[in-house]
Amino acid sequence: MKKIITITLLSFLSLVNAQTKVKPTKGLKIIYTRSSNGKLIENQDAILVFSSKSETLITSEKINNGKALYPFEQSLINRSENKVVQVTQLQKEKSVTTVDSLSLAKQTFEFLAETKTILGYKCQKAKTIINSNTIELWYTNELEIKGAPTSLGQNIGLVLEMVRNGNFVISASKIEKIKNVNPSLELQKYTTKSKLIDGLSYKDLVWKSRFTTIKVFENEIINFSDTSKSNDSILRFANGTIILKKIKFPEIKKSDLLFLDLIEQSNGDAYDRTGSVFVIPQDKKQSFLDGLQYGSKTLPIYENGNGKQYQGIVATNEYTPIIELMRFFTPFGIKQYNYIQLKDKTWHETVPYRMDITDLKSNISGKTVYVGTFIGNYDKGGHKISMNITINPSESSLNKNNISIPLFNTTNVMEMAGQEYATMFNHEKGLEVTFVVDKEIKNAKLRYITTGHGGWENGDEFVPKKNTIFLNGKEIFSFIPWRQDCGSYRLFNPASGNFNDGLSSSDLSRSNWCPGTATNPIYIELGDLKAGTHTIQVKIPQGANEGGSFSAWNVSGVLLGE
Template identity: 35%
Template sequence: MKNIVTLCLLCIIFITACAEKKLETFGDASVSIFEDVHLHFDMAFKENPAKGNDGILRLDAGRVIVKKVKLPTYQKQAKATINLTLTSNGDPWDKSGSMFIIPKTSNLTLVDFETGKFDLTTLNETYPVVSTYQKDSILHEPNVELLRFMTPFGVGYFTNDERVKSRKPVYIPHWESDVKWSQDITHLLPLLEDEIYVGVFIDTWTKEGYKLTATLNFEESNIPNHSKKKQTVVPLVNTAKYASGQRLYDEFSRSDLEVNFDMPETFKNAKLYYITTGHGGHAKGDEFVKKENKISLDGKEIKAFIPWRDDCSSFRRFNPTSATWKASEFYDDVDDCEKIASSDLSRSNWCPGSDILPEIIPLNNLSKGKHTLTISIPEAQTAKQGEDNYWMVSAYIIYDNE
């Protein structure tokens, strides 16, 4: 009898202990970041980037919008998805775009640069916000991209315009009314909690600009005691033009981009996420010519590839204002009657209307201490009068903590 009582007590203790370990649930959640927001260029924002009633900061003369949002903090594993819907509000061109977050660990951010809290010129750097900057107690970490995208030509605003009817190819049923992108960003969950700044950049130069809606969706695991994976995200570099005091990045034509970083612990199951797109709208610019990207870590090449998209014609329905020409101007042995649109042309890792997926490069286990990431695009061209050439690249490392 005594043994039975003892056994029962042990069972109660075990059940109680299991109950105590049960993780708190938060449930699925959808967080609205921006809702039908008008992003456009206006020099009035240069003088007054302050928040309006919508809580949005408009930086770089309105081409960057930033908002602080409150996100759920999960104890159980969750899936995170970023969703962005965009329409033209009168801008007929294809433009580079980026949705990003400002790391909370960075105590110097583009918000400080734009609102006058910190003078970029004191850094004595041509591109001061591209990579990690540490001086005394000041730490700047580059923005981490949630989504790289390219706006299509005039989607939505010009969809029913009489002037574009004749441009519609017979193989598409209609021009689309908007473009939608969705990407799984669960790997960035360590950054997606509590209050954070979320922003969008579009390289527009018109007062018409674009309208966009963005949400972050979370789906919590329904598996009991499915603990959240413990990981760390290390921001390394981001050459997108978020700050008004920064030029489009054409430095690859002159030198490699080196980023030094110091890790306080040994990496476990580390991966490098690398996003790259080439730009330059003239005929032989970096947008339209294949250029090899080389990535090295501590002097050893870990990835070399040519970022390229040759499926751009599949996005034709999103591009009502794309210019068209005789296909014979681009290809040999093509009938003179056949036409090709600008949006159909192959490009350096993007199409008008596409999003861009990161290259994921396994790094396995890396030792504690100092490391150097080197990015090289040896045939990149210099920007010059009338011929922009630049590369938007960003990279961050993710590793397991256990």
């Protein structure tokens, strides 16, 4: 357990001031602005620095004006004590503090002969390299006070400009001389009482405070057992191979980014399995939840002429299929089978999956929805997972999609409750869905996930097959989904048997998936879709049955646009 130092920020600053006899003295107030690639960054919160001969406070204009949003961070540099005090106000009545006694002493610079004038003061140039970033500092000694807009270069002079890698610049825009300045007291104006904690704990708390974490599942078992039961929090279906939880999402801003994090380990199952994280839309008369509660046969049926019936896989006027947030594949027995020893193999304990799901935020923003996870398995121990969704604020998100319409999902997440495998591609019609667009959609695209399965060595799991997508009867895209990097994940797969040819099963290339990975969606440009009726068709040359084995294709598609 990390040790928490039980001393408040106020008492710490008082102690430092007493030791160093810090009193209000003549000083400076400097405003710095940021620019990138020669352009001033819009709507920025300018850096504000108060500096005396012994101390420097790095804050901001919004903090100084009482308009800063939580969390916000400030730094106090005490040069006589060679200390950096960092304070983050997490909430109105909660802040955390840490003290670094070493960082200033560790800074090294190359001092160069170049000079230039900034705001009327002659500046010299210093250079340093941090984490492969070249930082150039322009500093002056004409004001006889030291300081900088970051903790870097606090002892070399008054830094008026910082240039990172030649394209990101922090530069002083105004210098104001102040009769009486005490940076320590300035810091106390903007913060509440705060306990000092160690640097690593501080960094962790501050990092986590910058985004919203929604816990979905924590150490939940997904297995196959008649004894799997629901409780007040977690619903279990299909003999425990599906877990479901109702989640209330806050309003998600247009610029925010959305990420899904899942951690998996074997709790008994030795095999690689298909997994899917999904949301159940309930915007129409019927939903996938009806199938979970009352059986797969209650879901709308899709038929294409091959003699089989496929339950709940395509959108209709009265039904919306599940929205796949992430398709993932478990490795062979991670954690549970780590006792298997091979030379030069140290097995990983868990496998992490992380997926950007920003495209789909309109389906959950401000809504209460069911979020589920499926892992197809027939093992009583099964698998153990934990899962979070994070909302990360962003000032300049490149994602412009505000329309997200689920169209199809052939992944039979109710596999253990009788939902048919996705074998419809053995017929020339393949998969076809007709949908109505109420108004024109600009820059439409299909978020498409595809993986091939089954048939052993001659099946579509191990044989490349072309996927072709048609819009309104016209071919618009085709490609061969194939992964050749599966051997990179060998250390996730302790139970993957070794073959006589020197390979293991987890090394083999597959139809767009590897044991221990998630499958990325691809984006198929559809152009502008006019209001009215449209049809999307997916064709794949599915392999023929071989004895008792057969091939299948799990494909999901969501219509995106503006």
